[in-house]
Amino acid sequence: MSPAAAALVATQVAVLLLTLASAALAVRTALQSRHDQRRAMLAGLGAIVLLVNAAIVGIDAIAASPGSGWLALVRLVPQAALPLVILLQLRSLHRRDGQARAAARDAPFNHATGLPNHPLLLRQIIPALARCRRDAAPAMFLVASIDGLDDLRAHRGPGQAAEMLRSLAGSIGDTTRAGDLSGHVEPDVLGTLLPAATEEAAERVAARLRALSSERMIDPEMSGQRMTISVGVAMVGDGAEPAALEEAISSALTALRGAMADGGDRIRLAPTPPGRQAGVSA
Template sequence: MQSPSAKTPPVAPSRWLNGTYWLLAMVAAMAVATSTALWWTVRETQSLARPYQQSDPWYVSSVHSELARVSLLARKLQTGEASAHELQNGVDVLLGTLDQPHQIGMRLREEPPQPAAELKELLRHTAQWSSRLDRPDADARAVATDIIGRSDALLDSSRKAVAAAYLSNTQETGHARQQLHDRFTVLSAVLGGLLAGTALLIWKLVHDARSASAASRQLAQANRQLEVRVANRTRKIEEGRALLSFILDTSPSDVVLAEVQSGRVHFINRKLTERLGLKAPPQTLFLQQLLNDPQTRQRFMQALDQYGQVDAMEALIGGRNPSWSSLSARLIEVDGQLAHLLWGFDISTHKALEAQLRELATQDPLSGLLNRRAFMERGTALFDHCRRHAQPCAVLMIDIDHFKRINDLHGHQAGDDAIRACAQAIGQVLRDADLLGRLGGEEFAALLPHSSTGSAMVIAERIRGAIARMDIESAPGHPMAFTVSIGAAEMAPQHPGIEHLLAEADRALYRAKATGRDKVLAYEPGIRQS
């Protein structure tokens, strides 16, 4: 199957995004420039539409008209067709029209300056005429004569001012129209750039949308292929898990996988379920529940928590009928949770054989007591313990009297019965802390911790008496009796080990046999064997 990446062309989303961002920034800049140019153009258009743009021609024309009217009234006053009052009103109207210098535009005041100066001269004369007419003794005819004498020159000057105002206004309007045309040209260029940028942005967005759609289709196809591969892989994993579960379930070993915190069991095989005495696999199981011995449980869990693994640790598992198993464990992670993986092998048979071998190695098969090797090992440890803690310690050497005669008269079976009976009688007299063993043949040894020579002699006398009172049926109607001789010795500072103490007790035993048997004697320094 071809991988999805082999069919998908290289895609650079970041490059697409960068190009789109640059186009958006360009269109935004063009939009800002268009708004600025539009505002600039509208402002210029509004300035052209204001009334004061025509104020200079109107003002000069009004002054010319009022001056002509005043001149006509002055002539009518001379002919008697108008009154002085009418003349005064006409002069006042002319004065009111002239007394508005702020109405004159900058071009009329500066280029050319003569019309403005002539208007100021007219204003001066008009103010004089108004002042003369306002006097109580005003001579209206004299004022009219003065007006008529000056009117022709003043009217000629006002006509020139009107022409200059109209010319100046025409020039200013033409200049403003040229500026407006230039601004409309700039606005058109900016709008054209905006339209071009918008068209390019739309094309880019459409192209990106098509590319994204194609990439989406390819991604969907890749996802479908991936889903198929995941499904196949999942099926294979499930088949592998099923096979592994079958193998582990039929395995002779014990296997369990359980979470550490919740104890939820992910897997437990049938072998371990049966060993735990359960009819069905448990839902929860903590590893501590499997281990029977508290000390072993503590060591096992400490090692597992510290090192994350335990290998081949022997432990008893199970509750009612625990059995020995060689356990190994690992601390692993399953579904995001820590879990214990435990597996083990049943070593109950091995342990039983080991116990038998240990028993054979340490126990005398005839009497059931410790053999010589085991007695010497444990006796040495007990002897060292008493010496280390400055406690008294004594030993008894016990030997059956005339044992060869018993074998000769009653047979070797009777001799074996005598050894077993002697071992049983000695064991019934001794304490639990005492150590008893068969050193060989008909000879026994007992180690009595925390006992002096006196207390050891008392115990030895009880042993001798108990054995002397026994009757053993060696054959029907033929009871058999026998006695023992016992030698006692107490631990002293000069004893380097238990062997020397046993040797002294053996000397006391030899002396007891030599002096008549069936007696108990203690070791006495200085007495030599005869």
């Protein structure tokens, strides 16, 4: 085989590998987008076109004759361009997904529940906590999340997961008082400040929330079972309000994750925070 023919075959093999890798990425995108019919169809069509292109490139490489170098090289240009174009389109889709997630995270309110996201929630809570400090009243922070929500989203789609979150938000509204402040601590975790509430009172709220949520949230898999939630509860300690809130949220999240790791459908209390003077960190 002449050096020119060997270089042509090597280029064809490289294009073939690029096309197959692009087809695999398109198939993966189609599977991940199965709950978005339009995107899944476009990604699946792209995968089919790429596989056909790979077959043509492979046939050209096998059937190449010593005198077909220029013809094969001309045919190789669009064959190499096709996977690059589809890769750019897939990259654009993933970039738009990332931008949408960032926009949802930075938005003042969560689009699924209508509750404040973390930054706005903190701004709403701090004045309420300051009133508790002024009245020498305790405050508790409660966080709740749906057990198995990630699996539900993977099997039933983001729409079903959003519906379950709306149900949880409604249950929180029905089990808390008018002065309690609720919002998203994380996209899938709802939190509530319970001003002037003791640990025992917070446990009662958590128990009511757990029972009501289980009653309302029917498993969308139609298995006859109910969805469950896990709850973490933490006391808001002394010190500057923003730092004390973040500490309580972090402690409640740690308790929540421990409850979920133990199988879910349970309530866990965080350890009592260390005492400190207002405005002075421990």
